Amino acid sequence: MFFAGMIGAQAFTRILRIPTPLLMAAVVVLALVGSYAVRGNPFDLLVTCAAGVIGYFMRLNGFPTAPVVIGMVLGYPLERSLRQGLVLTDLNFFAFFESPLALLLFALTALLLLWPWLSARWRRRGAAP
Amino acid sequence: MEYLAPAFSLLATPATLIAVLIGTVVGIVVGALPGLGTVVALTVCLPFTFSMGQAPSIALLLAVYCSSVYGGSISAILINTPGTPQSAATCLDGYPMAVRGEADLALGWATAASVFGGLFSLVVLVLAAPQLAAVALQFGPIETFALLVFSLTCIAWVSRESVVKGLLAGTIGLFLAAVGPDPMSGDIRFDFGIFQLSAGLQLIPVLVGLFALAEVFVRAAEPAPEGEAVVARVGFRLPPLRAWRPYLKTLLRSSGIGSFIGVLPGTGAAVAAFISYAEAKRSSPRGAAFGTGEPEGVIASEAANNAVTGGALVPTLALGIPGDAATAVMMGTLLLQGITPGVRLFVDNPDLVYAAFLSLL
Numbered sequence: 001m002f003f004a005g006m007i008g009a010q011a012f013t014r015i016l017r018i019p020t021p022l023l024m025a026a027v028v029v030l031a032l033v034g035s036y037a038v039r040g041n042p043f044d045l046l047v048t049c050a051a052g053v054i055g056y057f058m059r060l061n062g063f064p065t066a067p068v069v070i071g072m073v074l075g076y077p078l079e080r081s082l083r084q085g086l087v088l089t090d091l092n093f094f095a096f097f098e099s100p101l102a103l104l105l106f107a108l109t110a111l112l113l114l115w116p117w118l119s120a121r122w123r124r125r126g127a128a129p
Numbered sequence: 130m131e132y133l134a135p136a137f138s139l140l141a142t143p144a145t146l147i148a149v150l151i152g153t154v155v156g157i158v159v160g161a162l163p164g165l166g167t168v169v170a171l172t173v174c175l176p177f178t179f180s181m182g183q184a185p186s187i188a189l190l191l192a193v194y195c196s197s198v199y200g201g202s203i204s205a206i207l208i209n210t211p212g213t214p215q216s217a218a219t220c221l222d223g224y225p226m227a228v229r230g231e232a233d234l235a236l237g238w239a240t241a242a243s244v245f246g247g248l249f250s251l252v253v254l255v256l257a258a259p260q261l262a263a264v265a266l267q268f269g270p271i272e273t274f275a276l277l278v279f280s281l282t283c284i285a286w287v288s289r290e291s292v293v294k295g296l297l298a299g300t301i302g303l304f305l306a307a308v309g310p311d312p313m314s315g316d317i318r319f320d321f322g323i324f325q326l327s328a329g330l331q332l333i334p335v336l337v338g339l340f341a342l343a344e345v346f347v348r349a350a351e352p353a354p355e356g357e358a359v360v361a362r363v364g365f366r367l368p369p370l371r372a373w374r375p376y377l378k379t380l381l382r383s384s385g386i387g388s389f390i391g392v393l394p395g396t397g398a399a400v401a402a403f404i405s406y407a408e409a410k411r412s413s414p415r416g417a418a419f420g421t422g423e424p425e426g427v428i429a430s431e432a433a434n435n436a437v438t439g440g441a442l443v444p445t446l447a448l449g450i451p452g453d454a455a456t457a458v459m460m461g462t463l464l465l466q467g468i469t470p471g472v473r474l475f476v477d478n479p480d481l482v483y484a485a486f487l488s489l490l
């Protein structure tokens with residue numbers, strides 16, 4: 001990286017002059033090739049296009065798209081661990097809170113979710129002593 | 130450390146070295162283009178990895194990942210438009226330097242700080258990831274579930290807009306993951322009678338659509354900018370060794386901030402760069418000059434946003450939990466190559482892990 005930066009800095013500045021339409025067209029082609037090549041299934045192209053449209057409307061309305069991907073990646077292990085855990089505890093979800101490590105993580109999650117509400121409360125108390 | 134030697138031999142093949150070189154160039158180029166960030170750079174490179182072996186494809190993607198962050202700073206300095214969100218803080222001091230006619234020096238500082246931040250986080254990664262993996266070996270399904278819930282909440286929480294929208298987006302992702310066979314019983318769910326859906330949705334097509342295509346649509350919907358950006362032809366000048374001394378503290382602190390923030394799930398390089406910039410401004414004796422073209426500002430943000438790369442790989446490789454969208458792409462590729470990131474990776478393929486670490490160099 002270091003050497004590339006040293007030698008290429010001049011060349012890289014030229015890339016900034018490529019017209020945007022050409023660039024965007026290239027991105028579309030590469031994106032479609034990429035999603036098709038994963039398993040050579042044309043259906044994946046439809047999925048890609050649908051995801052693109054959904055992503056566009058999400059961005060338009062101020063929804064972040066990164067959590068969708070993370071949710072999708074974590075969805076399967078999340079479900080599997082939940083189901084395995086339930087098998088271990090004979091379908092008793094409350095037994096999940098008996099593991100100290102899990103309890104700590106659940107507590108952190110709760111704190112994270114309640115944080116906006118808590119900080120607003122503290123601020124109000126600080127403003128009116 | 131006994132795995133370092135085999136890892137090195139995995140890496141020293143011509144194919145891998147070429148992959149690193151190409152990855153670096155592609156990463157810098159795509160990163161430098163305004164609007165096309167790290168995730169687009171990674172998705173564009175994806176198809177090329179299918180025909181490669183494990184080590185070269187990991188090396189390629191890691192090189193793209195790290196260098197795209199650096200590439201963003203080139204456009205930040207030269208045309209005051211960050212190529213990637215991570216480089217937004219670099220604009221603040223980098224562009225004033227360029228206006229003063231010191232663009233070459235600003236690029237030199239940015240490069241040096243980037244390399245330093247990257248190396249620093251690499252050390253953190255090599256030291257921290259195996260420890261974390263060792264702890265995670267004791268995790269049962271219950272602890273894993275709690276950890277996953279926590280990471281999902283984190284990513285929703287740090288999303289820039291609102292927490293509720295982040296949580297909703299995460300839920301959409303969870304729903305998409307539920308399409309296909311049930312992991313325990315094998316029942317087909319949510320296929321809506323469409324045969325192709327019965328195997329579940331593939332991550333890569335969804336990801337490419339959401340990031341690359343959506344980006345193109347957003348750009349297409351905007352009116353094209355009038356005229357061309359004026360780009361000066363500049364060289365590259367490394368700062369003299371003497372000039373480094375006063376900035377050493379900032380370099381170290383910013384790299385530390387970047388690595389730490391990178392490890393936290395869901396946070397990103399953009400956040401790290403701004404926190405590090407603010408911290409450097411507060412504590413530096415030259416703080417008042419920040420924003421007017423002070424090299425220290427460039428150093429603070431560049432060291433931090435590059436240090437994030439190593440940090441973000443810690444949970445990805447050790448726990449199989451990607452910290453952001455870019456590491457999620459990396460994880461998707463690893464899975465395609467038949468490598469399952471997570472606790473077992475360190476037990477089963479230690480030489481591959483260390484090869485990955487080394488290729489970050």
